[in-house]
Amino acid sequence: METREIKQPAIIKETNTDFEVRSLDTICINESQMQHAWYHSLKYLVAGLFFGILLVKAEVISWFRIQEMFRLQSFHMYGVIGSAVVTGIISVWLIKKFKVKTIYGERIELHPKQFNKGQVYGGLLFGAGWALTGACPGPLYALIGTGATVIIITLLSAIAGTWVYGRLRNKLPH
Amino acid sequence: MQFWEWIKQPWPWYVAGPLIGLTVPLLLIMGNKAFGVSSSLRHICAACIPANIPFFKYNWRKEAWNLFFVAGILLGAIVATQWLSSGAPVVVNPKLVNTLQQYNINDYSSIVPVDLFNWPSLLTLRGFILMVAGGFLVGFGTRYAGGCTSGHAIMGLSNLQWPSLVATCCFMIGGFITANLILPAILNL
Structure with a gap:
């Protein structure tokens, strides 16, 4: 007799004890304890697609819009970021209040962020890069999609910047 | 329609x-x-x-x-x-149009200024600073700060994290200084 395997996402114990990922860098981290087959990730491709369309249609990936923002010549960028934050705050508050679960029934977890000096030094450096390129990381990907192929070089340079940070990390003040 | x-x-x-x-x-x-x-x-x-x-x-x-x-x-x-x-040119504040004209930036047909961001200008000092050095700062700075506009400014602030507010303010300060004080010199190159 064969025992039929139950196709269910297996809940595994957290084995990632990498405090580098968990403590200083609590942002953009996968809080799910579940493991899924790769194709479950396709839904994030769809979410990205939705986000990419928004970035282009809001023109927030435009160097011109970024210059207007830093010269206080337009409200547009402030409006976009401000209303996105307000929507986010309300959403997170609702999720906490009604203990909303993920589509897999997992409890939604949000990690607090710890302060370190990197947020100041790194923040200033990123701000400079944002003003020069007119793009933050999301728009870098979007700009390539709009046909500005030279931005591939800017993206590669950003990857190099991340790598150099990783390399120099323990020598930098945090 | x-x-x-x-x-x-x-x-x-x-x-x-x-x-x-x-x-x-x-x-x-x-x-x-x-x-x-x-x-x-x-x-x-x-x-x-x-x-x-x-x-x-x-x-x-x-x-x-x-x-x-x-x-x-x-x-x-x-x-x-x-x-x-629609393929229409980007509509920009006339003040910025005036400023950019001084640096021979007149093309608004694309979402990126084609006068600045193109393959041949990668080999010029101006293009190199904007595209390569700028990209490097984006990658280095975001990781040093532990996040970018999405991770800190949107996700972090949504969760009311004050370190994200600090980071967001620093993004803005860095941007204001660079766009107003440093960028003009670079555009003149």
């Missing part, structure tokens, strides 16, 4: 902003994922060039969702440009 015409215009902030904000609950509900883009750069390092650096030694496959997400951003931009755009 009027709706379609409207879609093809640039979207006002009060439409695009709240929809961008909805990415936060969307990713949380899809699978407990905290919205953020700059981490993808780290995952790419971890996957391709870890070089035994502790910062890149972790199970990046667990974070592969983030790579799917950024691939989606690229596809979304293709969709928006190909099918959802």
